[in-house]
Amino acid sequence: MINRNVLIVCLASFFLLTMLGCGSRENAGQESSNNTIRVEGSDTMVNLAQAWAEKYQAEKSEITIEVSGGGSGVGISSLIQGLADMANASRKMKDKEVRRATNEFNLDPQEFTVGKDALAVYVHKDNPIEEITIAELTAIYGEGGTTSTWTELGMPVPGTANQQIVRVSRQNNSGTYAYFREYVLDDNDFKLGSIDLSGSADVVSMVEKTPGAIGYSGMGYATDGVKMLKVKIDADSPSVAPTVINVTNGTYPIARPLLIYTPQTPTGIVKDYLDWILGETGQGIIAEMGYVPVK
Amino acid sequence: MESPKGNHLFRLLIQQLQDLLEPVIVFIIYICGWSAILFVIAIFLFVFKESLPALTGIETEIAAGEIEVEQLDLGEFTTSPRWIPESAKKPAFGILALVVGTLSVTFFSILLAVPLGLGAAIYVSEFASNKPREILKVLIELLAAIPSVVWGFIGIVVMNPLITDISGEAVGLNILNAGIVLALMSVPIIVSVSEDALRAVPDSFREAGLAMGANRWEMIYKVLFPAAKNGLLAAVLLGIGRGIGETMAVLMCTGHSVNMPTSLFDPVRTLTATIAAELGEAVRGDLHYHTLFLIGVVLFAFAFIINLTADLVVKGIRNQGNV
Numbered sequence: 042m043i044n045r046n047v048l049i050v051c052l053a054s055f056f057l058l059t060m061l062g063c064g065s066r067e068n069a070g071q072e073s074s075n076n077t078i079r080v081e082g083s084d085t086m087v088n089l090a091q092a093w094a095e096k097y098q099a100e101k102s103e104i105t106i107e108v109s110g111g112g113s114g115v116g117i118s119s120l121i122q123g124l125a126d127m128a129n130a131s132r133k134m135k136d137k138e139v140r141r142a143t144n145e146f147n148l149d150p151q152e153f154t155v156g157k158d159a160l161a162v163y164v165h166k167d168n169p170i171e172e173i174t175i176a177e178l179t180a181i182y183g184e185g186g187t188t189s190t191w192t193e194l195g196m197p198v199p200g201t202a203n204q205q206i207v208r209v210s211r212q213n214n215s216g217t218y219a220y221f222r223e224y225v226l227d228d229n230d231f232k233l234g235s236i237d238l239s240g241s242a243d244v245v246s247m248v249e250k251t252p253g254a255i256g257y258s259g260m261g262y263a264t265d266g267v268k269m270l271k272v273k274i275d276a277d278s279p280s281v282a283p284t285v286i287n288v289t290n291g292t293y294p295i296a297r298p299l300l301i302y303t304p305q306t307p308t309g310i311v312k313d314y315l316d317w318i319l320g321e322t323g324q325g326i327i328a329e330m331g332y333v334p335v336k
Numbered sequence: 337m338e339s340p341k342g343n344h345l346f347r348l349l350i351q352q353l354q355d356l357l358e359p360v361i362v363f364i365i366y367i368c369g370w371s372a373i374l375f376v377i378a379i380f381l382f383v384f385k386e387s388l389p390a391l392t393g394i395e396t397e398i399a400a401g402e403i404e405v406e407q408l409d410l411g412e413f414t415t416s417p418r419w420i421p422e423s424a425k426k427p428a429f430g431i432l433a434l435v436v437g438t439l440s441v442t443f444f445s446i447l448l449a450v451p452l453g454l455g456a457a458i459y460v461s462e463f464a465s466n467k468p469r470e471i472l473k474v475l476i477e478l479l480a481a482i483p484s485v486v487w488g489f490i491g492i493v494v495m496n497p498l499i500t501d502i503s504g505e506a507v508g509l510n511i512l513n514a515g516i517v518l519a520l521m522s523v524p525i526i527v528s529v530s531e532d533a534l535r536a537v538p539d540s541f542r543e544a545g546l547a548m549g550a551n552r553w554e555m556i557y558k559v560l561f562p563a564a565k566n567g568l569l570a571a572v573l574l575g576i577g578r579g580i581g582e583t584m585a586v587l588m589c590t591g592h593s594v595n596m597p598t599s600l601f602d603p604v605r606t607l608t609a610t611i612a613a614e615l616g617e618a619v620r621g622d623l624h625y626h627t628l629f630l631i632g633v634v635l636f637a638f639a640f641i642i643n644l645t646a647d648l649v650v651k652g653i654r655n656q657g658n659v
Contacts, residue, residue, distance in 0.1 A: 111617070113617070114616075114618065114619060115616050115617050117619075118619065118620050122620075137619060141619075202504035202505075202506075203504070203505075205506040207506045207507045212592075212613045212617070213420070213421060213422040214422050214618055214624075215617065219422070219424075222424060223424065228424040228425060229425065230420050230424075230425065230426075231420070233418065233419070233420070233593075233595065234593055234595045234603075236507065236509065236603055237593060237594075237613070239587075250496070250497070251500075251506065251507050252506075253507070254506075254507070
């Protein structure tokens with residue numbers, strides 16, 4: 042019996058060690074099969090990427106495109122580790138990520154701007170407010186900002202008892218969160234205590250259900266229950282609505298590029314696919330999905 | 337129809353096969369038993385190993401020869417309510433607000449679930465006649481099988497508007513909402529475990545109590561409860577365990593907001609929900625990533641403390657009983 046115990050313990054520790062080993066395995070350089078393109082990344086872009094993939098596969102039946110979301114950070118991380126051929130991102134790669142790609146994995150990540158998206162500020166449809174300045178947004182969302190009720194903005198909202206502004210935000214490693222922090226809060230931190238949701242559509246549906254709420258998300262996610270505010274850079278400048286025209290001519294102040302990263306200068310089927318995305322059909326789909334084409 | 341002889345041969349063959357297979361099956365069962373322990377150890381080692389760099393420091397080369405070391409400040413980690421791991425200027429890694437969030441939601445849910453669960457268990461085991469008892473048991477087990485994401489959905493779609501309508505608060509995702517949903521989730525566990533504990537008390541105890549002139553309530557309160565206290569305590573602790581470990585439902589119902597709560601109507605954020613929402617997008621290998629694993633270690637510590645307390649309390653009760 043003792044012998045058997047020893048045997049089992051040995052066997053089990055072998056299992057254990059194998060499991061621990063798995064954790065640290067790096068799968069760099071894992072090549073995709075010849076006709077498959079693995080696309081991963083931004084939640085904002087996942088519907089768009091899916092639409093591109095469907096259309097492209099219909100045109101070229103020999104190519105398979107696997108699209109998954111998870112967020113800009115996930116996509117870039119997979120790209121670096123060789124688990125994806127293309128990463129969708131609604132933010133630029135961080136220095137840390139670029140360093141990791143070049144130093145540890147000998148990659149040379151390439152960035153392509155494939156479209157643009159206006160970061161719309163959403164409120165409930167019954168909210169009387171029509172426009173908002175960047176300074177007001179900073180006072181609502183930024184750390185140290187003092188605006189916490191709708192009355193302070195001079196806009197009492199029907200249907201909320203205490204006029205409290207319910208701040209709806211995103212989880213702290215979303216590309217949308219990073220973009221809002223950079224261009225609205227000027228890289229200062231968010232005030233803690235906002236309701237942090239994990240998806241672009243979740244933000245809009247939360248605002249739709251909450252009369253006192255304010256939230257930010259891509260312009261493609263608008264519904265009938267919410268209103269997109271016109272944004273002013275300061276009190277004297279004109280207020281601009283988040284529309285395709287205003288994003289294209291650059292007057293809407295918080296528009297951001299939609300990016301695709303590849304690990305190296307693209308070749309073969311990945312290059313063909315990127316060219317197609319930047320071509321007429323791909324850019325047409327971008328417009329259909331409610332975003333702004335770059336060409 | 338088979339001939340009796342063929343039947344006999346067949347039976348012999350089966351007998352032979354069983355003799356051969358028995359050691360193998362014993363071995364497999366043995367492995368199953370051991371693997372339970374080993375998996376727990378392996379998971380703990382993995383989580384601990386992944387959290388270690390946050391404590392020892394992470395070195396990154398920012399430029400040639402220039403090395404930047406990031407290290408978690410343990411004082412800040414344990415005492416600061418500021419959780420801003422992805423700041424552009426100065427990240428903060430305080431989990432106090434998350435710990436308070438977890439504890440407040442769990443505590444409130446237990447406050448609701450224990451009386452409800454014990455009451456239901458007493459009714460099912462002592463008062464219900466056969467037919468309603470069987471129906472109730474099936475229904476309660478069914479309740480336990482509802483996935484947590486469905487509970488979270490109920491919290492958002494049903495409870496959220498209900499709470500805003502009744503209380504006049506701006507938003508109904510808060511401690512109250514998550515506490516009620518968690519209570520509903522842990523009631524089935526508390527009921528089935530404590531019902532088993534009550535049923536395990538021999539009928540002679542009940543008969544003796546009633547024969548001494550106690551009415552049914554007195555009998556339950558003074559005879560059944562002391563006799564079944566180990567099982568009842570286990571039920572309550574399992575309920576607490578469920579509350580601390582639950583992720584999806586609290587992610588959806590608490591409002592997921594870093595906040596030191598001052599009332600039941602404040603949105604909060606829990607430790608589990610923070611890991612779930614952020615681990616997928618954290619940059620692999622940076623301080624945020626490893627700190628999330630350290631939160632996992634903190635959760636382990638909570639689970640360990642609860643189980644240890646349960647063990648000690650149960651043992652204490654047992655020893656007292658023996659004296």
